[in-house]
Amino acid sequence: MDQDTAKVLFREGAILLFLDVPEGTEFGIDYNSWRVGPQFRGVKMVPPGIHFIYYSACNKDGETSPRTGFFYNFKQREIVVRKWDSALEDIGESVVSPEDLQRYHDNTQEMDKFLGPYPYDNYKTWVSLSSYITDGLASRLSPEKGKIASVSEFISDKSTSQSRKENNEATGILNKSGTFTSEGPVSFQEAEDRLPDMKTTPGTSLRFSIIPKNKFPPGSSPSEITKHNIDSSYTLECILGTFCPENSNDILGEIQFSFICFLIGQVYDAFDQWKKLVHLLCSSEDALVKHTELYLNFITVLHFQVKEIPEDFFVDIVSQDNFLTSTLREFFTNIESGQADEILRKKGLKFRDHLTVKFKWDFTSVPDDDEPVVVSLVD
Template identity: 25%
Template sequence: MDPATQTNCVLMLDLPQLALGGIDLLSFTTTPRFHGVKNIPPGLHFVFTASDASLSIRHGAWFYVSPGTGPPQVFIKKWDSTTEDFIAETSQTEVMRWKANLGAIWKDGLTPYRQTVDSSDSGREGDLIEESTDWSQLTSRITPTSLSRITGLNPDHWSLTTASSATQDLENIPGIELSASVLHPEKELNFLPIDLKRTWREGATGSERTEAAQDRSWALGELIDKHCQGDDVRVRESEVLGELQFAFLMVLTLNNNSCLEQWKRLLGLLFTCRQALKERTRFFHELLKTLRLQLSHCADMEGGLFDMNEYGGGFLKPLLKKFRKGLDGFNGRWIADIIDELDDLQDYVRQEFGWELDDFFVKRGMLELEDGEQVEMEVNGIDEDEETGEYAPTIVELTPAQMKELERSDVSYARHDQQSEEEDDADLEDMDTRF
């Protein structure tokens, strides 16, 4: 085979028969003749697999194809049946051997990137389904630097699995038991730290805490300035969007629950900012475009983790409604782009999910029944959902005496909690002594 006709490719070797395989938004069932994917364009890509198409644990790895006119790049991944893990080939002897023998598998063993095969045809390379061509936009802000921070420094094999998790999410992975990680410990994900229960500066009291809880712009600024990398503020802002993209795609391809929780935390932070809208207008404009594209792929998700048609639209619908309502207090040309992009998003969710983000409610009116009779109806609960009327939040200023009493209560609770832990430890020691 003429080396000049070769292009960038990734080899996926030793996969079990009829295993699940995938690259980016393309998924397929493998056959014995399948060895990988060719004609891969420059940029970041993600390959994933599982020993069975129905198995809950999936393994995947990111790699980067450099642009340019140099020799074709070959990435070699393989399934380790001993540890049931998807690993990079580290033996230089094996790497050179596979590169030298690419011609033998190029035509029939490697499927072209983005190829589709008629579902009625079993195909020599498996049943491929092309789901989208949006990959470059869905990964526009993900960088090798952010991948190294989240998954560890392992260039061209930034790996994780369905069970990989941030520390704060370890106890909240449905369907994953500890026994699933007996063969090898699961990788810890190092996400940007977000605590939606504490979004104010240290030492803040009273109204300052209340305002920071309602407008989380300060928390967003702290996240960007202290935890994102880069000398330029726009580079640091892009890292936040990149993590939002990473989290979404890892839910989409791996069903990773910890990434779903981080995706929700990021949106919960970003869409509760007000002052930051004026300070970071371009950032929020791109955020809305990113979310609009992500929502268009929610239907691709298996298992219903992105079920947006449920009653109330999950957590996202009320979040967007409050964000929309918060824009009413702004004036000026700077807000026009954000409103235009939000209008596009609103039109999309109305058409696809039936959501209404505007507060146009008829609380009381006449309803005509099937037999022609008219009855007066009243809708309850709107004030409660929208936190208006008697349900509107109020700011309460505490007196110095009340502040001291609150501090004493916190100390007392902490001592009680510590005492309970000590008693539990003592009980365990007694059990060890008896048994």
């Protein structure tokens, strides 16, 4: 970072104070993470805008717990304070008083040596991955409690000794005299029935857009049903209708949000949502004409995401069931054969050629599953 940029960020950038964090804890912001040292107090010179902060507690053996994170929209020269709760092994819920916050503002010079500078060298990469995530969208998609956990939190229905005894009797574990029965091995279904009813802890689930199960409008004819099952434009319009009317790019923000939650936040459900939204846009042929600008931006979003994915990611996850190549093949076919705008067509096919050169993916040949089946008629 050059001196002029450093001076501007020092003067205008935000500060994240991450206090009382145990040494060895994994801490990260955006595309960078570190192990917390003895003098760590936070990060300075944070560029204003949306950022993703995450952390993992660490035990004495150096093993880290599942990752937890949150999005935050930093304001210019803002000081954000988070304190570690050793009992929870997580960020505490206590709110910093206005007096303490003012004290932090008054002592920024003294705190400077305990704050690490924001890794500005990767800032452009972060912007390319988060450009459509607004503060409102991040709040809408994040769990009600604000924290994004890589492992879901569950609670079980309350039970009493009497209810457990009745359940055991019903499933044959105990007889009415209170002694165990031994009637041979327990079936899988019986064992499953004895498990407690686990539910996701309220307020901890990501609130992604719900993709309608019905792919066609009510009252559709058989031919229309067939069309809507091939072309997902109707479903896409339903999703776009849930966002602000003046900003159709919010769906791109959700694609970026889910991608970051998976790639950095390590949330597998987010990867599933990313796949669904990418496939929805790629399989909507009529929408290419109606939403040209959206699709121009969509290609840019995919370009930067594919650029940042580790190479083994495709082998282990994305190529599973050939998801990305088959989805993009459909997308490029729609662009080439449909009524897409010429600018969109050129950009889409240029993106296709780029992927072909970089990953050796073949988007032109027809996969075996799509080959026509030859049926022989026997007299």
